[in-house]
Amino acid sequence: xxxxxxLSVIIFAPLAGAVINWxxxxxxxxxxxxxxxxxxxxxxxxxxxxxxxxxxxxALRSTQPIMDHLWTWIQVGKxxxxxxxxxxxxxxxxxxxxxxxxxxxxxxxxxxxxxDRGYYRFFAxxxxxxxxxxxxxxxxxxxxxxxxxxxxxxxxxLLIGFYLDKDEAAPAAKKAFIANRVGDWxxxxxxxxxxxxxxxxxxxxxxxxxxxxxLTAISGLPIDGFTWHAIFAGGxxxxxxxxxxxxxxxxxQIPLFVWLPDAMAxxxxxxxxxxxxxxxxxxVYMVVRCNTIFTHAxxxxxxxxxxxxxxxxxxxxxxxxxxxxxxxLAYSTISQLGYMFxxxxxxxxxxxxxxxxxxxxxxxxxxxxxxxVIHGMHHEQDMRRMGGLRxxxxxxxITMCAGWLAICGVPIFAGFFSKDEILWKTWSASxxxxxxxxxxxxxxxxxxxxxxxxxxTRLMVMTFWSNERFHASSRELDHEAHSEHHHEQVASHHxxxxxxxxxxxxxxxxxxxxxxxLVGVPxxxxxxxxGHPDNYFERTLAPVVSHPNENMTTGEATSEVHxxxxxxxxxxxxxxxxxxxxxxxxxxxxxxxxxTEERLFTLISVAIALVGIVIGWIMFQRQPLRQMPRLLENxxxxxxxYDAAIINPIEVTSRxxxxxxxxxxxxxxxxxxxxxxxxxxxxxxxxxQLGFVRAxxxxxxxxxxxxxxxxxxxxxxxxxx
Amino acid sequence: MVPQxxxxxxxxxxxxTIGVVGVMLKRNVISMFMCIELxxxxxxLTFVAFSSFxxxxxxxxxxxxxMTVAAAEAAVGLGIIITVFRNRESLDVDDASSLRx
Numbered sequence: 001x002x003x004x005x006x007l008s009v010i011i012f013a014p015l016a017g018a019v020i021n022w023x024x025x026x027x028x029x030x031x032x033x034x035x036x037x038x039x040x041x042x043x044x045x046x047x048x049x050x051x052x053x054x055x056x057x058x059a060l061r062s063t064q065p066i067m068d069h070l071w072t073w074i075q076v077g078k079x080x081x082x083x084x085x086x087x088x089x090x091x092x093x094x095x096x097x098x099x100x101x102x103x104x105x106x107x108x109x110x111x112x113x114x115x116d117r118g119y120y121r122f123f124a125x126x127x128x129x130x131x132x133x134x135x136x137x138x139x140x141x142x143x144x145x146x147x148x149x150x151x152x153x154x155x156x157x158l159l160i161g162f163y164l165d166k167d168e169a170a171p172a173a174k175k176a177f178i179a180n181r182v183g184d185w186x187x188x189x190x191x192x193x194x195x196x197x198x199x200x201x202x203x204x205x206x207x208x209x210x211x212x213x214x215l216t217a218i219s220g221l222p223i224d225g226f227t228w229h230a231i232f233a234g235g236x237x238x239x240x241x242x243x244x245x246x247x248x249x250x251x252x253q254i255p256l257f258v259w260l261p262d263a264m265a266x267x268x269x270x271x272x273x274x275x276x277x278x279x280x281x282x283x284v285y286m287v288v289r290c291n292t293i294f295t296h297a298x299x300x301x302x303x304x305x306x307x308x309x310x311x312x313x314x315x316x317x318x319x320x321x322x323x324x325x326x327x328x329l330a331y332s333t334i335s336q337l338g339y340m341f342x343x344x345x346x347x348x349x350x351x352x353x354x355x356x357x358x359x360x361x362x363x364x365x366x367x368x369x370x371x372x373v374i375h376g377m378h379h380e381q382d383m384r385r386m387g388g389l390r391x392x393x394x395x396x397x398i399t400m401c402a403g404w405l406a407i408c409g410v411p412i413f414a415g416f417f418s419k420d421e422i423l424w425k426t427w428s429a430s431x432x433x434x435x436x437x438x439x440x441x442x443x444x445x446x447x448x449x450x451x452x453x454x455x456x457t458r459l460m461v462m463t464f465w466s467n468e469r470f471h472a473s474s475r476e477l478d479h480e481a482h483s484e485h486h487h488e489q490v491a492s493h494h495x496x497x498x499x500x501x502x503x504x505x506x507x508x509x510x511x512x513x514x515x516x517x518l519v520g521v522p523x524x525x526x527x528x529x530x531g532h533p534d535n536y537f538e539r540t541l542a543p544v545v546s547h548p549n550e551n552m553t554t555g556e557a558t559s560e561v562h563x564x565x566x567x568x569x570x571x572x573x574x575x576x577x578x579x580x581x582x583x584x585x586x587x588x589x590x591x592x593x594x595x596t597e598e599r600l601f602t603l604i605s606v607a608i609a610l611v612g613i614v615i616g617w618i619m620f621q622r623q624p625l626r627q628m629p630r631l632l633e634n635x636x637x638x639x640x641x642y643d644a645a646i647i648n649p650i651e652v653t654s655r656x657x658x659x660x661x662x663x664x665x666x667x668x669x670x671x672x673x674x675x676x677x678x679x680x681x682x683x684x685x686x687x688x689q690l691g692f693v694r695a696x697x698x699x700x701x702x703x704x705x706x707x708x709x710x711x712x713x714x715x716x717x718x719x720x721x
Numbered sequence: 722m723v724p725q726x727x728x729x730x731x732x733x734x735x736x737x738t739i740g741v742v743g744v745m746l747k748r749n750v751i752s753m754f755m756c757i758e759l760x761x762x763x764x765x766l767t768f769v770a771f772s773s774f775x776x777x778x779x780x781x782x783x784x785x786x787x788m789t790v791a792a793a794e795a796a797v798g799l800g801i802i803i804t805v806f807r808n809r810e811s812l813d814v815d816d817a818s819s820l821r822x
Contacts, residue, residue, distance in 0.1 A: 691818035697744050 002057060007068035007085045010045045010052075010095065011134045017041025018127035025120035035110035038123035042106050042130055046099035052087055059092035063543050065204060067140065072209075074143070078199050080211055086140035086204055090544045093353060094137040094285055097360050101277045102130050104505035108368050109269035111501030112375055122162060122267070129155035133278050137285055141202040142191045142214070145286070149187065149250065152279045153180040159274065160266040172262035179259040183249015187286075190242030193234065194218075194293075203289060219292040226298040240293050240300030243286060244307075251283030252334050253311045253341060258639055260334055264326040268371030271326060276333050276363035281356045284340045288349045291545050295347065305345025305426075305433055309444040312338025316451035318635045320458065321628035324381050325370045328459050332407065333363060335448060339422050342445060346433055348425035350541045354520045355422055358406065358414035361516045365403035365509035372396040372498040372506060373463060377470065383459065384625055388468035392495045395503045397464050402510035404460050406517075408453040409609040414517035419449060420605045421522055424598050446608055453612020458620045466624035470495065522598065729770035736763035750802050750812050754795070761791045 017037050025034040053060045065088030074081045087095060106126065113122050132151025139145040154177075161173030195201050198217035205213045218239075224230045230237035247253070252260040263275050274280070287294060287304070294301055312335045319331030336359050343352035374381055376393050390397040406415035427442040497503070520537035620626060631637075687695060736759060743756030765784045772780025802812075809816055 689820070691820035693814045693817060694745055694748075701741055701745065 002062070002064055002066050003068065004052065004066045005068055006048055006052060007066060007087055007138065008070055010048050010099070011085065011131055011138060013041045013044040013048075014127040014130035014134070018124045018131065021120050021124040021127065025124065029120065031110070031114065031119050034120050034123050035106075038127055039103065039106045039110065041127055042099060042103045045130065045134065046103050049092075049095040049099045053092045053096055059087040060089060060540055064088075065091075065140075067204070067206065069206070069209060079195060079201075081141050081143040081201060082209065082211065083144060084140045084206075084209075085135075085138040087138055088204075088544065089541050090285070090289060090353065091137045093357065093541065094281075095134060097357050098130075098133055098137065098278050101360050101364050101509070102133075102273060104508055105269050105273045105277075105364060105368065108272075108371070108502050108505040109267070111499050112269055112371055113267060118162065118164070122159075125155055125158045125162070126269070126273070129159065129274060129279075133282070136282055140204055140206075141211075142194065143201055145289075146184075146187065146191065149246075149282060149286075150184065152274070152282060153177060153184070153250070156180070156263070156274050156279055159270040160263045162266055162270065166265060168262070169265040172259070172265040176259040176263050179256045180249050183246045183256055186242045186245025186249070188246075190239050190246065193239045193242065197221075197236070197239065215290065215292045218296060221296060223296045224298065226302070228299065230297070230299050235297075236293055237297035237299050240290070240297040241303065243290060243293065244300060244304055247283030247287055247341070248307065249283075250286075251280045251337050251341070253283075253307050253338065254314065257311065257315070257334050258642060261327050261330045261635070264324070264330050268326065268367060268374060271330070272364045272367035272371065275330065276367050277360035280333060280337055281340070281360065284337070284344065284352055284356050287341070287344045288353055288544065291344075291349045294344065301345050301347065302433060302437075303345075304341050305437075305441055308338045308341030308343075308345055309441045309448075310338070311335070312342060312448040313444050313451075314338075314636075316448045316455065318632055320451055320455040321632035323384055323633070325373065325383050325386075325459060325463065326367075326381060328383075328455060329363070329366055329370060332366075332452065332456065333359075335452060336363065336407070339419065339445065339448070342426060342441060343422040346426050346429035346438060346441070348422060348429070349545050350538050351418065351421040351425050353541060354537050355418035358418040358513075358517050358520075361509055362403045362406035362413075362415055362513040365399060365506065365513050366407065368502070368506055368509065369396050369400035369403060372502050373400075373495075375498050375502065376495040378495075380470065383462040385470050386463045387466045387470065387624060388464070389495055390464040393497045395497060396506060399503075399506040399510035400460065400464070402513045404456050406513040407456050408613055409449055409605055410613075411606055412514070412517070414513050414515070416605070416609070417517035417520050417522070420602050421520065423449070423605055424522070424601050427601060428594070428597070446604070449605065449608050450612045450615075453609050454616040454619070457613045457616025461617060461620045462624045466621055469624070522602075726770060726774045730767060733763045733767040733770065736760075736766065748813050748815060750805075750814050753814060754798060754802070757798075758791060758795065761787060 017040070020037050021034050025037065028034075052058055052066055055061070057066075059066050065086045067084060067086045069082060069084040071083050072080070073083045106123075109122070109126065113119055116122065129152060132148045132155055134148070136145055136148025136152060139148055157173045157177040160176055161169045163169045191201060194214050198214040200212050200214040200217060202211045202213055203215055205211070205216060218236060221236060224233075224235055224237045231241050232238065249256040260275055260280070264271055266274075294304065315331045315334035315338065319328050319335060322328045322331060336355070340352045340355050340359070343349070343355065373386070373389060373393065373396060376389070376396070377386060380386070402413065406413040409416045409419045423442060423445050426438055426445055429438045433441065519535065521535050688699065740756045740758075740760035740763060743759065744753050747753050747756060765787055768780040768783050768787070772778060772784075805817055806812060
């Protein structure tokens with residue numbers, strides 16, 4: 001383990017930026033100062049992250065993580081949580097793209113938020129977000145990761161609700177925070193259960209601090225059985241399911257995805273950074289970081305894969321019918337996150353991280369591009385009022401084309417390699433998913449890929465290619481009014497291209513979307529050009545998914561695996577579900593038939609992408625305003641269903657039951673009664689002070705009688721004796 | 722027949738009770754005062770009765786003191802009543818209740 005104090009500067013530079021912007025920027029109100037402080041602090045983090053990752057003993061070069069122990073935060077009996085950072089291969093990759101994409105988005109935002117009254121507040125929150133996110137990925141134990149987890153949830157709330165005068169911003173922010181919180185419940189329970197089972201919550205062994213790794217401890221446990229009962233048994237499966245609930249909240253999967261479309265009420269750079277590139281990938285990070293736990297819980301892996309695939313398809317069907325450009329991208333994000341969890345669920349953790357990285361590139365690109373479009377269209381977000389923008393915003397158009405082709409999965413663009421990898425690994429997964437299911441999951445993934453291509457093409461066509469509709473009056477289009485902009489008067493000036501501060505990040509991200517996938521070219525393709533069995537990305541992340549307790553060759557696997565219940569399938573006498581390393585991308589002798597099969601599937605992926613683009617073009621180029629099914633446009637009425645089933649009952653119970661009955665009735669009632677009793681007592685005692693002389697006489701008499709009575713009683717007692 | 726001690730005590734008690742009831746129920750200040758005097762005299766009767774029956778002079782000594790006190794109190798009290806009457810034009814004790822809460 002290598003100690004390096006520079007690691008903490010990565011997280012504290014943005015924090016310092018946030019503090020400076022909040023305290024000083026507020027006074028100065030100088031946009032240039034605020035922008036420079038914000039971007040410089042993230043820039044410092046970026047430089048340090050790159051240095052620490054790529055230098056000769058860097059995180060991506062050596063197998064040991066770089067650690068930085070700041071202080072011992074909690075130590076109570078066996079429970080130990082340090083404020084300590086660790087950059088290993090996984091967090092190194094994450095830190096690299098978080099800081100770099102974050103930097104680009106900060107630069108973009110300096111242009112996008114120009115003129116806003118809360119400029120300093122925006123950048124303070126954005127820097128605070130970078131601090132939280134980097135704490136999340138660089139933490140070396142669950143509790144510190146949870147601190148970052150909560151921090152990004154908080155910053156998401158602050159930034160979604162940034163526009164104080166937008167009606168829908170505050171409810172959206174609340175919704176995001178509460179949905180996250182429901183997920184956090186699962187996360188915390190999982191964390192506690194990990195502590196109970198292993199006595200530790202740290203990811204890494206730190207001998208000189210006396211800390212042992214919880215993950216290594218779990219990898220020594222036997223693999224749980226593939227039963228539904230295992231979920232509630234309090235074992236590794238329970239831990240995995242609880243942690244996954246946390247991931248569904250943070251990464252917007254079924255059932256907790258409802259906050260992400262509403263979160264588009266925030267400024268577009270926020271949507272790009274938080275809800276596309278970074279915060280929503282925190283769930284995937286956590287699952288991959290805990291891959292030991294998940295691979296020991298086949299039931300949990302199954303659930304993860306099913307939910308991932310279901311979410312991907314579900315969100316894609318909704319995205320195809322949305323009219324707000326940011327909503328399409330929001331549902332697209334949910335869908336792509338579903339892909340990442342599908343990959344995790346079939347054991348292809350490295351593929352999931354690869355997709356996280358490429359998704360960060362192209363989704364940030366698409367969001368920033370849409371931000372540029374919105375900016376150029378004077379804050380118009382409805383695609384039905386756009387069209388033909390490629391003439392007016394050429395740079396935005398070209399860069400968005402790169403993002404578009406990447407997300408559709410067109411070859412050599414980044415998304416192609418990662419998505420193809422996920423689909424192939426789903427089809428060929430032999431562990432963790434019963435045999436028939438992985439073909440079904442592949443089919444779901446393929447349909448989703450087709451839909452992705454269709455709706456992204458629809459977005460591009462409606463925005464850039466079709467006829468110009470931004471001079472049309474409101475009446476000709478759908479009657480729904482926009483809360484932020486009523487077009488009483490038609491936009492009289494043309495849309496314009498965005499300034500350099502916004503277009504340069506677009507160009508950089510477009511380049512990354514184009515070439516960023518080349519680090520992960522699969523062997524099936526690179527072997528055609530003489531490549532290495534494991535591509536660069538796989539080699540980089542391999543240590544993350546291999547485990548010291550499982551140094552077994554494939555032949556000896558059966559004798560060392562303990563099963564709590566008999567496994568459901570047997571192939572040639574060996575259990576169908578093998579230990580993690582069989583499926584986690586470690587080197588396996590790929591036979592020629594496997595390679596051909598993989599190449600075939602690559603072709604199928606390309607075909608799906610191209611067919612999707614063609615379908616989208618044909619459907620929407622001539623008829624950009626083609627009405628999509630109302631059910632999809634109304635997002636299957638999910639929000640309404642949640643309102644009716646959960647929100648309204650809670651609200652009614654709170655208002656009628658808790659507030660009226662308990663708060664007003666019992667507590668306030670108690671206090672009122674207490675007060676009234678005292679007042680009544682006072683009223684009674686008032687008669688002693690009426691100024692009423694005869695009353696005084698009566699009281700004196702009463703007192704005298706009592707005293708005489710007492711003595712008479714005593715005397716009578718004496719007489720009796 | 723020779724009067725018993727208990728008869729004297731009973732008479733004194735009755736007089737005292739009449740005085741108490743009169744103080745409480747009479748509204749005229751002068752009447753209240755007369756009832757107070759009645760109570761004092763009832764007590765005097767008790768003392769004298771005990772002094773006579775137990776051949777102890779301290780009872781009668783006490784009566785002297787009580788009478789002195791009664792006289793002084795009557796003087797002061799009547800002075801107060803006259804002042805209050807001058808200010809309020811009324812001898813009704815219920816009207817003198819400006820010390821109420």
